[in-house]
Amino acid sequence: MLHYALKRLGVAILVALTVSMVTFSLLHLTGDPAMALAGESATEADIENIRHVYGYDRPFLVQYVSWLGNALRGDFGRSHYLKTEVASVIFKRLPTTMILGGCALGFALLLSIPLGVLAAIRPNTIVDRIALSIAVVGQALPSFWFALILIFWFGIEWRLLPITGTASWRNFIMPSVALGYYVTPAVMRLTRAGMLEVLASDYIRTARAKGLRPGVVLFKHALRNAIIPVVALAAVQFGFMLGGSIVIETIFAINGLGFLAWESIQRADLPMMQAIVLVLACFYIVLTFLADMLNAFLDPRIRVA
Amino acid sequence: MSPPSAIDAATTGTIASAAQILEPSPAVLLRRRVFGHAGITIGATVLLVIFVVALLAPVLSPYDPLAQDLTQRVIPPVWHEAGTWAHPLGTDQFGRDYLSRLMYGARISLLIGFVAMLISGVIGTTLGVAAGYFGGRVDMVVNFIITTRLSMPVVLVALAVVSLVGNSLWIVIWVLGLLIWDRFAVVMRSSTQQVRNLDYVAAAKALGCSTVRILMSEIMPNIVNNLIVVATIEVAHAVLLEAALSFLGLGVQPPAPSWGLMVSEAKGMMFFDPWLIGIPGAALFAMVLSINLLGDGLRDVTAPENRN
Numbered sequence: 001m002l003h004y005a006l007k008r009l010g011v012a013i014l015v016a017l018t019v020s021m022v023t024f025s026l027l028h029l030t031g032d033p034a035m036a037l038a039g040e041s042a043t044e045a046d047i048e049n050i051r052h053v054y055g056y057d058r059p060f061l062v063q064y065v066s067w068l069g070n071a072l073r074g075d076f077g078r079s080h081y082l083k084t085e086v087a088s089v090i091f092k093r094l095p096t097t098m099i100l101g102g103c104a105l106g107f108a109l110l111l112s113i114p115l116g117v118l119a120a121i122r123p124n125t126i127v128d129r130i131a132l133s134i135a136v137v138g139q140a141l142p143s144f145w146f147a148l149i150l151i152f153w154f155g156i157e158w159r160l161l162p163i164t165g166t167a168s169w170r171n172f173i174m175p176s177v178a179l180g181y182y183v184t185p186a187v188m189r190l191t192r193a194g195m196l197e198v199l200a201s202d203y204i205r206t207a208r209a210k211g212l213r214p215g216v217v218l219f220k221h222a223l224r225n226a227i228i229p230v231v232a233l234a235a236v237q238f239g240f241m242l243g244g245s246i247v248i249e250t251i252f253a254i255n256g257l258g259f260l261a262w263e264s265i266q267r268a269d270l271p272m273m274q275a276i277v278l279v280l281a282c283f284y285i286v287l288t289f290l291a292d293m294l295n296a297f298l299d300p301r302i303r304v305a
Numbered sequence: 306m307s308p309p310s311a312i313d314a315a316t317t318g319t320i321a322s323a324a325q326i327l328e329p330s331p332a333v334l335l336r337r338r339v340f341g342h343a344g345i346t347i348g349a350t351v352l353l354v355i356f357v358v359a360l361l362a363p364v365l366s367p368y369d370p371l372a373q374d375l376t377q378r379v380i381p382p383v384w385h386e387a388g389t390w391a392h393p394l395g396t397d398q399f400g401r402d403y404l405s406r407l408m409y410g411a412r413i414s415l416l417i418g419f420v421a422m423l424i425s426g427v428i429g430t431t432l433g434v435a436a437g438y439f440g441g442r443v444d445m446v447v448n449f450i451i452t453t454r455l456s457m458p459v460v461l462v463a464l465a466v467v468s469l470v471g472n473s474l475w476i477v478i479w480v481l482g483l484l485i486w487d488r489f490a491v492v493m494r495s496s497t498q499q500v501r502n503l504d505y506v507a508a509a510k511a512l513g514c515s516t517v518r519i520l521m522s523e524i525m526p527n528i529v530n531n532l533i534v535v536a537t538i539e540v541a542h543a544v545l546l547e548a549a550l551s552f553l554g555l556g557v558q559p560p561a562p563s564w565g566l567m568v569s570e571a572k573g574m575m576f577f578d579p580w581l582i583g584i585p586g587a588a589l590f591a592m593v594l595s596i597n598l599l600g601d602g603l604r605d606v607t608a609p610e611n612r613n
Contacts, residue, residue: 011449018453026462030469136601140594142545144552145568145586152579243458247549261461262553265468273465281456288456 004296012289019281020071023274024064033270037080067274076275081267086275090257094279096166097256100249101241103172104180105234112184113230116191117223123196131192135185143244147178147251164253175252179245183237190233194226228298232291239284338606345606348598355592359411367393368402370409370562375400382580394584397567398574403581406562407588413563414544414592417478421543422536424482429489430532436490437497438520447490454487460549467555477556481543488542492535496528530607537600541593548589564589 027033034051035042042050051057055066070077076086119131154174155163162171198204199222207217246258253259257276264272296302329337339345358365377400383393394403436447463480470476500506501524509523548565550556557563559570564585571581 011452015449015453015456018449019456022453023457023462026466027469030466136597137594140541140590140597142548142565142586142589142593144549144565145582145589148568148572148575148582148586152575152582156576239456240458243461246458246460246464247553250553258461262464265464265555268468277458277461277465280458280461284456284458288452 103176108180112188120195345602351595366405421481425486429486433490433493
């Protein structure tokens with residue numbers, strides 16, 4: 001187990017470094033940061049000056065290494081627009097996005113796991129079909145459009161929920177639904193497939209033959225085993241949701257990391273964009289690492305491979 | 306010329322019953338499964354309609370999608386009391402005919418969806434097949450590249466790059482194509498792993514076929530089913546991503562009638578004229594849903610073992 005964990009950890013660190021290099025090069029090579037900073041009315045001399053002051057005239061690799069060195073110490077530089085420490089701004093915005101992501105994941109699991117279990121108990125019946133169509137519809141629903149529909153009905157027509165901001169927990173309901181709905185199909189399908197497989201296994205038959213109550217068999221014996229891959233998937237999906245929350249946060253004006261990313265893109269705030277991409281990528285890497293570990297811990301076969 | 310003899314009749318009879326006893330050919334079976342599948346029928350029909358409308362948009366659309374008429378602003382669709390048949394789906398805040406914009410919008414969505422899928426398909430399939438066939442170190446490297454790509458948030462990276470490079474239709478297509486190849490790579494890798502140790506591949510190797518030939522005429526034909534399924538799913542994925550980018554103002558630029566952009570432009574008016582966001586959103590939903598139904602259906606029919 002330790003050997004496996006160390007190996008996975010090494011890969012995770014290598015992936016993080018590669019991501020940092022790719023994002024740094026992507027953002028530095030596709031645009032001219034000095035030109036973006038200087039604005040449209042700047043002269044050639046102004047741009048040259050900015051290039052020098054910010055160190056954009058140094059060789060590319062030197063810039064990357066110095067940026068990475070600082071980033072490893074938690075220093076992502078200063079925002080071009082806000083003129084404050086990038087790290088502190090991100091740190092301030094991060095909890096909001098985490099809360100949103102957590103609520104969205106909670107919603108997704110509450111909806112998809114029961115549906116998946118129901119579909120697996122009664123495969124190829126009307127229940128199964130309904131669950132499947134919810135999944136199919138969910139995959140095709142554009143999240144921004146779904147969010148606007150929610151706003152229209154729950155926010156404006158029925159005046160049930162606030163439509164912008166983060167003032168109270170009620171502000172998080174619609175964004176969580178809009179963000180979480182998108183991952184429901186994947187979780188539901190996996191729950192259903194896992195349950196179908198487990199329910200057909202020998203130990204379930206034994207449990208039933210022993211005369212255990214159906215509820216006990218279903219939840220204590222079957223679901224417990226079927227849920228393992230779902231937990232791993234949920235961790236990975238949580239990482240995806242943090243990255244995807246940019247659309248939802250923009251629509252609901254939620255002051256999280258996604259909204260910050262969108263603002264920074266509008267302002268061509270390069271240090272901020274870089275840092276946000278890297279932070280989100282690292283979250284994803286950590287979550288997949290944890291999911292791998294969980295899987296390996298619960299299923300010894302994986303460790304050997 | 307003698308009349309048909311009893312022997313002739315007996316022979317034809319035997320042939321007919323032999324044909325009845327024999328199983329229908331695989332092609333016939335496949336055709337039956339395809340046309341008997343509700344998802345495929347519905348998905349393909351809707352998609353075909355959208356495709357024809359997009360193709361014939363210049364002929365079918367009643368107006369120029371970009372022509373503004375400030376005397377005809379925000380006319381509701383025909384099913385409203387104030388609606389008129391002159392503009393069946395109404396007009397937007399600049400007096401542009403919504404039906405015409407919707408038709409031309411289908412062209413943008415389909416173009417971006419297909420071309421981005423082709424780009425990502427070439428990248429992902431190359432990586433996936435190479436990893437699956439060669440295994441070992443190649444597999445390790447490709448796996449690493451896939452993991453790296455998966456850790457980068459797609460929407461965010463696409464937005465950032467588009468905002469820096471400048472946005473045009475083709476830049477959006479290329480950025481999406483270069484970003485969404487991960488599913489191709491993952492599925493092609495595992496599909497190749499499944500067939501690479503089969504007897505016919507070993508036979509081709511024993512015959513001394515070149516690697517390229519083995520990949521092209523032994524491996525590819527046997528994984529093309531899965532390739533088609535992923536390709537459909539990725540068209541839908543690219544269409545949704547383009548709409549999201551355009552919605553956020555960093556995809557297709559105005560005045561082009563992208564559906565995502567139409568929703569975005571009408572956002573401020575949704576309180577009074579909700580159909581302005583309802584119509585393009587519903588069109589987007591219908592297109593993605595039909596592509597997904599087709600993709601799911603094709604998977605059921607061609608590779609039932611991959612169903613989940």
